[in-house]
Amino acid sequence: DIVLTQSPALAVSLGQRATISCRASESVRSSMHWYQQKSGQQPKLLIYGASNLASGVPARFSGSGSGTDFTFTIDPVEADDIATYYCQQSRNDPDTFGAGTKLELK
């Protein structure tokens, strides 16, 4: 199975940029997707295909990368963005997920 590695946590200030990385153990081309999960809620799709914004998602969220290295960015960070962010790959079966990066306020 493809292993996705994320940093456990990231502390940012409101109004600043947050950058979350996800590294795959082998190439997933552009089949990388990002989700936001707030406490007590289900994961919500934000980015699909590495860089495509899901419907209704604000433009301050963005994604980039291909192959093994991917980046998810929030710019600027708002208070409502405090959540855990997960990457997911679908290049190889079975689909796998990163362990999540918890976004915290400084």
Added chain:
Amino acid sequence: EVQLQESGPGLVKPSQSLSLTCSVTGYSITSNYWGWIRKFPGNKMEWMGYISYSGSTSYNPSLKSRISITRDTSKNQFFLQLNSVTTEDTATYYCARSARTYYDGTYYYWGQGVMVTVSS
């Protein structure tokens, strides 16, 4: 608006079977792919499997001997059965609609989730 709602027992005894229902509104399960994903305590997520618009299934090899996903198209519901559960199957279980494209791959729109504890 597409909505998915999981239901089922919140407590299952070890060695028994876990059975969950996903009720879908706003979209026919005879279109697209419909799956189950679980999140363990500590945040690890695992894709479990799916049932397709035609009724074909695909399962995570790690679960292949214990899992079954079926459907009732007349009720627009699909089901998860996981046999011989242990305490390691304690998790929040989500049903999800998957979207697939050739270039972008497969991604998910999730139900609210149901927490299942395996304990005697």
